[in-house]
Amino acid sequence: WSDPIKLTNVSDQLSIHVFILKNHFPTELLLTVSPSWLSAAASVTLTCSVTDQSAGWRFYWYNTVPDPSNNYYSYELLPGSSSGTEQDFYIVHGQTHTAGYMCRAEREDPVFYSDSRPKLVWSAGQSVSISSLTVSPDRAQHFTSDSVSLSCEGNSAEWRVKKLSTEDRYLSDCSFSGTMTGSTCKLNSSWASEAVYWCESGSGEFSNAVNISVQDGDVILLSPARPVTEGDSVSLSCKLKSQTFTSTVFFYHNEKLIQNDSRQEFKISAVSKSDEGFYKCQHSGQESAKSWMSVQGE
Ligand SMILES: *[C@@H]1O[C@H](CO)[C@@H](O)[C@H](O)[C@H]1NC(C)=O
Numbered sequence: 238w239s240d241p242i243k244l245t246n247v248s249d250q251l252s253i254h255v256f257i258l259k260n261h262f263p264t265e266l267l268l269t270v271s272p273s274w275l276s277a278a279a280s281v282t283l284t285c286s287v288t289d290q291s292a293g294w295r296f297y298w299y300n301t302v303p304d305p306s307n308n309y310y311s312y313e314l315l316p317g318s319s320s321g322t323e324q325d326f327y328i329v330h331g332q333t334h335t336a337g338y339m340c341r342a343e344r345e346d347p348v349f350y351s352d353s354r355p356k357l358v359w360s361a362g363q364s365v366s367i368s369s370l371t372v373s374p375d376r377a378q379h380f381t382s383d384s385v386s387l388s389c390e391g392n393s394a395e396w397r398v399k400k401l402s403t404e405d406r407y408l409s410d411c412s413f414s415g416t417m418t419g420s421t422c423k424l425n426s427s428w429a430s431e432a433v434y435w436c437e438s439g440s441g442e443f444s445n446a447v448n449i450s451v452q453d454g455d456v457i458l459l460s461p462a463r464p465v466t467e468g469d470s471v472s473l474s475c476k477l478k479s480q481t482f483t484s485t486v487f488f489y490h491n492e493k494l495i496q497n498d499s500r501q502e503f504k505i506s507a508v509s510k511s512d513e514g515f516y517k518c519q520h521s522g523q524e525s526a527k528s529w530m531s532v533q534g535e
């Protein structure tokens with residue numbers, strides 16, 4: 238710690254105004270987005286729940302547009318909702334890439350409106366995104382001692398790496414959990430975490446999103462962070478932090494045992510849709526976290 242802050246020549250005219258706003262908030266809005274992960278093009282249902290259930294609400298639906306320069310979103314009305322809708326849901330058809338939404342509920346008597354927090358729907362694919370996020374090393378699980386970088390690529394000079402923690406649903410950006418240099422976020426992974434990461438560009442775009450899990454245990458599963466394509470060969474391995482392999486290594490797909498011998502690797506020569514799901518491995522009584530492997534069509 239440096240010296241305590243010293244205030245000199247403080248004017249005795251200094252006055253501080255504290256405003257306490259005693260507004261009555263008759264309602265709160267909760268926006269839910271379903272599904273939360275897109276598989277190919279999908280219809281996304283937005284539902285705006287109002288705690289005050291009385292009639293007379295009109296709902297307005299917005300797209301969120303990232304603005305990394307000030308860390309806020311701007312909002313654009315979705316088609317057909319310029320005069321609001323009576324129903325509290327809205328369906329977006331053919332959504333193919335990561336996007337954010339917001340809803341507003343408005344009433345006339347008494348005049349009042351309220352905005353929801355922004356909610357995202359994530360796409361894991363890269364095919365249709367102009368911007369993309371890559372993970373290095375390219376895997377879903379990492380030890381706290383690993384050095385993990387997340388890089389944004391695409392048509393922009395300005396990027397922000399965003400994080401939504403699975404545990405507390407807390408939305409933050411790279412500066413809270415790492416260091417951003419240019420378009421790369423180097424995670425400071427000294428503690429365990431599980432989160433979704435994606436990039437937001439200065440030109441208002443969202444990238445694909447990835448699940449990253451940082452583990453402080455002794456065993457991790459090495460599985461692809463990005464979706465694999467049908468027909469690809471895929472190898473999943475079990476990795477130990479400190480020990481060497483001494484006994485059987487167990488691999489599980491959706492909790493079903495798929496391999497138990499001395500191999501530290503589970504190989505799929507041509508991956509198919511049925512290989513999608515959660516994988517984990519186990520060695521000497523210690524188990525890795527599970528990770529979702531996503532398989533996309535050719
Ligand atoms: C990310 O994790 C969630 C929950 O574990 C899962 O439902 C989702 O499919 C995963 N997405 C990808 C692309 O792995």
Ligand SMILES: *[C@@H]1O[C@H](CO)[C@@H](O)[C@H](O)[C@H]1NC(C)=O
Pocket residue numbers: 425426427
């Ligand atoms: C990472 O986080 C730890 C714990 O907060 C801190 O002590 C360390 O200085 C950080 N490292 C970097 C490179 O920011």
